[in-house]
Amino acid sequence: MQASSKQLYQYPLHLIFHPFDGYWELKYERNQRNSLLIAFMILVLLVITKILHAQYSGFLINLSNPKYLNSLLEMLYVIIPVLFWCVANWSLTTLMDGEGKFSEIFMSTCFALVPLLLIHFPWIWLSLVISAQETAFYYFSNALAVVWTVYLLFVGNMTVHQYTPAKTVLTMLLTLVAMAFMAFLCLLFFSLVQQIVSFVVTIYQELVLRG
Amino acid sequence: MRRSTWKKRKSIIMGMICLLLFVQEAPYVSADGKTDAYHYSFWGDAVPSPAAYEATTIITGKKLNITPMKEPSDMHVTANQHVFVLDSGNGRIIEMDRNFKLVRMIDSFEQEGKEDHFKNPQGLYVTEKGHLLVADSDNHRVVHLDEQGKLVKIVSEPKSDLLKADFQFKPMRVVMDKGERIYVMAEGVFDGFMEFSADGTFSSFIGANRVQVDPVEYLWKRFATREQRSQMVMFTPTEFTNLDMDEEGFIYATSGDRGKDPVKKLNAQGTDILRREGYQTPQGDLLYTQEAGPSRLIDVDVGDSDMYSVLDSSKGRIFTYNGDGYLLHIYGGIGNRLGQFNTPVALERAGDRMLVLDKALGEITVFQTTEYGRTLHEAVRSYYNGDEDQSSVLFAQAAEMNANLEYAYAGIGKALLRQKEYAESAKYFKRSMEPKGYSKAFLLYRKELMREHFSWMMSGIFLAVAAIVTVIIVRRQKRRTTNAGIK
Numbered sequence: 001m002q003a004s005s006k007q008l009y010q011y012p013l014h015l016i017f018h019p020f021d022g023y024w025e026l027k028y029e030r031n032q033r034n035s036l037l038i039a040f041m042i043l044v045l046l047v048i049t050k051i052l053h054a055q056y057s058g059f060l061i062n063l064s065n066p067k068y069l070n071s072l073l074e075m076l077y078v079i080i081p082v083l084f085w086c087v088a089n090w091s092l093t094t095l096m097d098g099e100g101k102f103s104e105i106f107m108s109t110c111f112a113l114v115p116l117l118l119i120h121f122p123w124i125w126l127s128l129v130i131s132a133q134e135t136a137f138y139y140f141s142n143a144l145a146v147v148w149t150v151y152l153l154f155v156g157n158m159t160v161h162q163y164t165p166a167k168t169v170l171t172m173l174l175t176l177v178a179m180a181f182m183a184f185l186c187l188l189f190f191s192l193v194q195q196i197v198s199f200v201v202t203i204y205q206e207l208v209l210r211g
Numbered sequence: 212m213r214r215s216t217w218k219k220r221k222s223i224i225m226g227m228i229c230l231l232l233f234v235q236e237a238p239y240v241s242a243d244g245k246t247d248a249y250h251y252s253f254w255g256d257a258v259p260s261p262a263a264y265e266a267t268t269i270i271t272g273k274k275l276n277i278t279p280m281k282e283p284s285d286m287h288v289t290a291n292q293h294v295f296v297l298d299s300g301n302g303r304i305i306e307m308d309r310n311f312k313l314v315r316m317i318d319s320f321e322q323e324g325k326e327d328h329f330k331n332p333q334g335l336y337v338t339e340k341g342h343l344l345v346a347d348s349d350n351h352r353v354v355h356l357d358e359q360g361k362l363v364k365i366v367s368e369p370k371s372d373l374l375k376a377d378f379q380f381k382p383m384r385v386v387m388d389k390g391e392r393i394y395v396m397a398e399g400v401f402d403g404f405m406e407f408s409a410d411g412t413f414s415s416f417i418g419a420n421r422v423q424v425d426p427v428e429y430l431w432k433r434f435a436t437r438e439q440r441s442q443m444v445m446f447t448p449t450e451f452t453n454l455d456m457d458e459e460g461f462i463y464a465t466s467g468d469r470g471k472d473p474v475k476k477l478n479a480q481g482t483d484i485l486r487r488e489g490y491q492t493p494q495g496d497l498l499y500t501q502e503a504g505p506s507r508l509i510d511v512d513v514g515d516s517d518m519y520s521v522l523d524s525s526k527g528r529i530f531t532y533n534g535d536g537y538l539l540h541i542y543g544g545i546g547n548r549l550g551q552f553n554t555p556v557a558l559e560r561a562g563d564r565m566l567v568l569d570k571a572l573g574e575i576t577v578f579q580t581t582e583y584g585r586t587l588h589e590a591v592r593s594y595y596n597g598d599e600d601q602s603s604v605l606f607a608q609a610a611e612m613n614a615n616l617e618y619a620y621a622g623i624g625k626a627l628l629r630q631k632e633y634a635e636s637a638k639y640f641k642r643s644m645e646p647k648g649y650s651k652a653f654l655l656y657r658k659e660l661m662r663e664h665f666s667w668m669m670s671g672i673f674l675a676v677a678a679i680v681t682v683i684i685v686r687r688q689k690r691r692t693t694n695a696g697i698k
Contacts, residue, residue, distance in 0.1 A: 059641050060650060065254045129657065132650030 008038055012114050019152050023159035026111065027104060036103060039110035046113055047078045049121050058127030060135055081179075085109055088178035089157070092171060098161035108156030115148040250615055251538055253490045253644040255497050258615040263531070263540035263584030264565055266550030268311075270575040275305070275313045280573035285335040285384070286557040286566060294561065296568065296575065297335035297345065302328055304335065304343065309561070311577075317343070317360045327362075329354070334384035334396070344393065346382035353382050353395060353407075366393060369405065369413030386456045394454065394462060401448050403481060404462070417481030420448040420466055457513040465508040465521055473508050474521055474532075489536035490617070490644070495523045496530075506530075510558045516595035518588070522558040522567070527551060529558060529567070533591050537618045540584065543567065552576065583612045590622060599626055621645045628652050633659060 011030070015022025026035055051074045054064050086109055090102045100108075119141050127138060158168040250260035272279035281300025288294050292309035303318035319326050332354075334346030341358035352367040368380050384396040391409040394417070403419035432440060452467045461484070462477040474493045476485035491497055495506025506523035513519045517534025527545035532538055544551045557568040563585065565578040580588065590605030603626030610619040624639035625648065633656035640649035661668075 060646050067254070067256075131654040131657070132646055 007034070008041070011035075012038060012042065012111055015111050016114050016118075016148070016152060019155040020159065022111070023108060023156050026107060027100075027160055032103065032107075035107050039107045042110045042113055042117060043079065043082065045121075046117050047075050049117055049124070050074050050078050052124050053120060056128075057124050058130060060130065060132055061127050061138055082109060082113070084179045084182055085175060088182060089171070089175045092174055092178055093161050096161075096167075096171060098163065098171075100157075100160035104160045108160050109153065112149050112152035112156050115145045115152065119145040249541060250613070251491065251497050251541075252615060253617050255491060257498055260540065260613050260615055261583045262542060262581055263587060264529075264542045264578035265581055266576050267564075267579045268577045269549065270307075270311050270577065272573065274311070275307065277305070277313065277316065280305070282570055283568055283573055284333050284556055284570060286559050286568045286575070287335050287337045288559040288561040288566065289337050289341065290339065292561045294559070294566065294575075295335060295337050295343070297332055298573075299331055299333060300573075302330060302332065304345070315360075317356070320354065320356055320360060320362050322362055322365070334382060336386045338387050339389075342387070344385045344387055346385040346395065348381050348383060348398075351380045351382075353385055353393060355393075355411075364411050366395075366407055366411040369407070371413050373402075373416065374413075384453055386454055386462065388456060388460045394456075396451050396454055396464075399450075401450060404451065404454065404464070404477075417479075418462065418464065418475065418477040418483070419481070420451070421471075422448045423471065452508060453510045455511050455513050455519075457517075457519075458515075463511045463513050463519055465511045467507050467509065473506070474511065474519075485536065486534060487536045489532065489538060491538070493521070493530070493532045493536050493538070495521065496526060496528065509556065512558045512560050514560045516592045518591060520558060520560070520565070522555055524555060527555050529565070534595065539587060539591065539618075542578070550576065550578070583609065586612065587616075587619075590619070594622060599629065602626075617643050619643075621648055624648050624652065628655075631655075 011022075011025075015026070051071050054062070054069055054074055055066070086102065086106045089109075090100075090105050092098075093100055093105070123138060123141065127135075130138065154165075154168055154172065157163065157172060158165060161168070161171070163171065248260045248262040249257050252258045278301065280296065280298045282298075283296050284299040285297040286295065293314065294307040294309075294311065296305045296307070298305055301318070303316050305316050306314040308314050319328050321327070329345060329347050330349035332345045333348045334344075336344040338344070342363065343354075343356040343358075343360070345354045345356070347354050352365050354365055355363040357363050379399070381398040382395045383398050386394050388394070392414075393407040393411070395405045395407065397405055400416075401419065402416040404417050406414050406417050408414050432443060435443065449466045449468045451464045454462050454464045456462055460479070463485075464475045464477060466473050466475070472483065472485070472487070472492060473495070474485060475483045478484050485493070487493065495508055499505055503525060505525075506528070507525045508521045509524040510522040511519060512522075518531060518539065520529050520531040522529055522543075527543050528541055529543045530538060531540050542550070543555070545553070552567060552569045552572075554569060554571040555567050556570040559566045559568075563580045565580075567576045567578070568574075569576065586605055587609045590602050590609055593599075593605060594602035603623050606619040606622030610616055610623065613619075620639045620643035624636045624643060624645065627633075627636035627639060628648070628651065633652050636652035637649055637656055640652055
């Protein structure tokens with residue numbers, strides 16, 4: 001099945017409104033390569049949205065200092081949580097009899113992020129023409145997007161791993177805990193590497209100054 | 212084979228190095244050698260600013276033709292700009308006129324026919340009538356003298372159920388309100404200021420600082436045994452370091468440690484009513500090193516139009532805020548140059564001038580406002596008095612001299628808003644980081660724009676909808692005909 005350009009946007013839109021059907025199709029019926037392509041595109045678009053949001057959204061809702069805006073960091077703020085979620089979820093579900101492969105977990109996660117993309121992107125421009133009272137709409141729709149995304153994640157997890165609803169909720173909570181662990185380990189690792197680097201640099205300097 | 216693994220490893224190492232580089236660099240602090248004046252921006256960064264005050268002279272005992280001052284600890288300036296200095300080490304009060312010429316010295320007073328002296332007095336207050344109040348610390352009393360220097364009354368060891376039996380009254384600072392009630396800040400008192408009624412009897416405490424509990428410490432305390440707990444430090448509220456009274460009788464107080472709010476404005480009930488609408492709450496320096504610690508505010512002086520200044524003893528800087536809590540300017544410092552201090556202890560405003568008393572050097576540094584300082588003060592004053600046109604002109608001037616003064620742009624924005632220049636006004640409010648004002652101006656601008664362009668926008672939308680509907684109908688029709696054709 002070749003991916004026509006129409007399919008690229010039709011399928012994710014279909015999925016977010018009919019998640020049970022959509023995720024079932026994702027796991028069993030659709031071309032994996034196409035879906036993976038769409039997933040990556042969603043991620044890229046989300047990164048772009050995030051950067052544009054930090055730079056161009058309206059003054060009333062934009063609380064970030066433009067002086068410290070760093071597109072690379074903004075990129076990491078999107079990619080790292082998604083990656084952590086997928087890795088943590090995969091590690092857990094392999095132990096908990098999940099049927100999902102890593103690629104399926106990744107795809108289902110990315111597809112669940114579509115509401116964030118759909119709602120945040122127009123708000124970059126809408127936020128330029130709202131007043132302080134109307135920021136309530138902004139915060140409401142933001143909350144809506146998050147709730148929708150969490151619901152999609154839930155359905156996605158359930159379908160991909162073939163879990164019961166209760167087990168899905170448990171897995172998702174445990175995934176969050178695992179993510180915290182991973183973050184801790186990463187920080188520990190990097191701070192140790194930094195210390196080693198600074199140690200080596202110090203020795204080098206000592207040698208150079210003595211020699 | 213070996214080569215390829217090395218290549219792999221190399222790319223991994225490169226990736227790691229790249230990740231290391233993402234660690235954010237420390238924010239820089241601007242400090243050019245030329246000027247000490249700086250300001251804090253909306254984002255809390257230190258930004259350069261022109262000086263609002265410059266030091267002009269230093270007043271010492273020698274200049275007044277008297278013996279040098281020894282550890283002076285407090286100072287007061289009256290409405291007619293007479294300066295009273297409490298020369299603690301010599302146990303005397305020095306009065307100067309507005310040109311810093313000696314008027315008189317009070318080193319004793321008559322009590323029941325006998326001459327009495329001060330012993331290490333720490334606090335001085337001069338009322339509107341010219342009455343003097345001295346916190347005579349080592350004599351454990353507050354002495355109230357009239358304008359001639361004759362004794363009115365002495366407030367000594369208060370008796371009350373609120374006080375412990377072994378309570379030692381050691382007054383450090385004192386003020387008096389219009390109703391002749393006396394407020395005393397005493398050493399070792401954590402319950403706030405001691406309030407004495409007009410006849411000198413102790414009535415109550417007002418305005419105690421709340422206890423600040425460190426959650427970690429609290430957790431440890433919960434796990435500790437009774438014996439361990441008794442060894443630990445008690446949670447005690449922070450002591451006040453100084454107080455001043457404004458024209459309306461509100462007490463401004465500073466506390467030394469950085470609690471939640473080191474500056475307070477207390478009403479008669481002792482509740483804090485200081486406005487904190489500024490970009491940051493009034494607290495002295497925002498940026499400080501771990502070793503130096505936060506600002507230690509030890510004096511406060513209230514000027515006109517609700518402007519007040521606080522003195523930071525750790526860095527020797529003076530921070531001035533307006534009534535809403537916006538930072539106006541910073542000056543002073545610890546050092547050996549004119550305009551810097553060794554151990555600043557007291558701060559007083561005398562008209563356009565600002566006086567800072569140095570305890571160790573026994574001298575008063577006199578600061579005079581610069582053009583910039585005068586403009587800014589005048590702008591705040593006009594705004595306080597409701598003259599918004601005048602204030603916006605002055606704010607524009609101040610902003611011209613200091614583009615980093617975000618606060619001034621709001622003043623311009625307000626004036627433009629009333630002149631119905633909504634778009635411009637919104638721009639200035641945005642520059643001032645003032646969401647409320649911006650929103651107001653923007654809403655009016657949007658309404659104006661909509662009214663202007665409503666007709667063609669509405670017809671445009673109508674036409675677009677009509678076009679879409681036609682296209683859909685036509686398509687459907689077509690499909691039906693082709694389907695019919697197939698059938």
